[in-house]
Amino acid sequence: MRTSKEIIEKTEKYGAHNYHSKEVVFATASGVHVTDPEGNTYFDMLSAYSALNFGHRHPEIVAAAKEQLDAVTLTSRAFHNNLLCDFYESLCSLTGKNMILPMNTGAEAVETALKTARRWGAFVKGVEDGKQEIIVCNNNFHGRTISIISMSSDPTCRRGFGPFTPGFINIDYGSIDQLKAAITPNTVAFLMEPIQGEAGIIIPPEGFMKKSSEICKENNILLIADEVQTGFARTGKMFASEWEDVVPDIYVLGKALGGGIMPVSAVAADSDILGVYEPGSHGSTFGGNPLACAVSIKAMELLVRDNYPKMAFEKGEYFMSHLREIKNPDIKEIRGRGLLIGMEFHVPAAPYVKALIKNGVLAKETHEMTIRFAPPITISYEEMDTALAGIRRALTKES
Numbered sequence: 563m564r565t566s567k568e569i570i571e572k573t574e575k576y577g578a579h580n581y582h583s584k585e586v587v588f589a590t591a592s593g594v595h596v597t598d599p600e601g602n603t604y605f606d607m608l609s610a611y612s613a614l615n616f617g618h619r620h621p622e623i624v625a626a627a628k629e630q631l632d633a634v635t636l637t638s639r640a641f642h643n644n645l646l647c648d649f650y651e652s653l654c655s656l657t658g659k660n661m662i663l664p665m666n667t668g669a670e671a672v673e674t675a676l677k678t679a680r681r682w683g684a685f686v687k688g689v690e691d692g693k694q695e696i697i698v699c700n701n702n703f704h705g706r707t708i709s710i711i712s713m714s715s716d717p718t719c720r721r722g723f724g725p726f727t728p729g730f731i732n733i734d735y736g737s738i739d740q741l742k743a744a745i746t747p748n749t750v751a752f753l754m755e756p757i758q759g760e761a762g763i764i765i766p767p768e769g770f771m772k773k774s775s776e777i778c779k780e781n782n783i784l785l786i787a788d789e790v791q792t793g794f795a796r797t798g799k800m801f802a803s804e805w806e807d808v809v810p811d812i813y814v815l816g817k818a819l820g821g822g823i824m825p826v827s828a829v830a831a832d833s834d835i836l837g838v839y840e841p842g843s844h845g846s847t848f849g850g851n852p853l854a855c856a857v858s859i860k861a862m863e864l865l866v867r868d869n870y871p872k873m874a875f876e877k878g879e880y881f882m883s884h885l886r887e888i889k890n891p892d893i894k895e896i897r898g899r900g901l902l903i904g905m906e907f908h909v910p911a912a913p914y915v916k917a918l919i920k921n922g923v924l925a926k927e928t929h930e931m932t933i934r935f936a937p938p939i940t941i942s943y944e945e946m947d948t949a950l951a952g953i954r955r956a957l958t959k960e961s
């Protein structure tokens with residue numbers, strides 16, 4: 563049998579080095595547990611950046627996928643399939659919007675939202691085509707395409723990739739004054755993450771999203787919430803926008819929408835916005851495929867049936883309160899909502915991540931000083947206790 567070391571070496575030999583993966587190989591996984599080729603088991607506290615809200619291989623989602631494998635998996639949008647309408651209906655019901663555009667990855671959904679906002683600006687608002695402006699936030703993370711990195715303020719994501727897509731104006735996350743100042747007659751949208759995940763679990767100042775939403779309304783600007791990471795119960799609400807009672811004009815969704823099995827993403831909005839498309843103006847070969855629909859429909863059913871938002875909220879409170887009991891002067895702050903939790907250190911977090919992995923807890927630093935804890939929402943209280951014991955050992959140098 564191949565060892566982890568052999569697998570990692572082969573991976574590094576043939577693959578482009580656009581990731582520096584932690585030295586743990588997933589060979590099998592179930593629920594919150596991951597097992598490597600040597601048989602060591604770990605708690606997955608990253609959940610593929612919240613794509614695994616249902617845990618690894620949720621039995622009902624796997625069953626839905628297996629059943630669909632025996633029916634039809636791919637049609638392309640050249641033809642209809644018998645499940646896309648139900649996927650639309652479920653997602654409309656969850657978001658309260660009346661129109662959906664399906665894609666695959668989060669980045670594609672973000673791109674779709676940008677295109678939608680630009681078209682809406684040109685066709686509905688009356689901005690001259692080519693002059694549309696979209697306001698975005700510093701330290702955002704929206705994906706990796708050239709237009710998306712054109713909005714990024716992170717030099718690591720941008721270096722060597724120019725020329726960039728014009729039409730984006732950056733403001734500081736949380737600054738209402740800068741938002742107001744950035745608005746021009748050509749502004750069509752304000753794009754934001756309700757909580758900045760990749761930036762280090764940054765929760766904006768209270769009222770920022772609410773106030774942004776009001777300003778957008780007053781100025782006939784679309785509010786686009788990138789809920790790819792925060793959506794589908796992760797933060798203790800179905801969508802993190804609800805923390806400020808905000809209903810964005812456009813939801814950008816992905817990650818957990820695929821039930822941990824398939825890349826499934828979508829934009830949800832009302833038809834006065836998503837109605838700007840005509841046949842041929844946008845699309846995706848795999849977007850809305852029946853296998854993705856089957857998996858996603860089951861995932862959305864579970865979210866409601868098992869009340870994932872409540873689960874995430876209560877388990878998050880429990881988890882955070884126990885993290886706060888850990889005594890280590892290097893810990894600066896523990897913050898989060900639901901099961902999207904950041905532990906910020908006064909020092910670089912990488913050595914602590916290493917200690918966590920040694921103690922059977924998989925987590926990863928984001929932006930050097932912060933460790934994200936975001937286990938599957940299905941984690942049990944017993945599993946949380948065991949994981950917390952490992953975290954305590956790793957962070958108090960008992961190990």
Ligand SMILES: *Cc1c(COP(=O)(O)O)cnc(C)c1O
Pocket residue numbers: 611666667668669670672703704705706755759760788789790791792816817
């Ligand atoms: C992960 C993420 C994306 C990009 O999703 P991909 O599926 O990796 O393309 C976009 N926005 C946010 C907030 C994310 O966390």
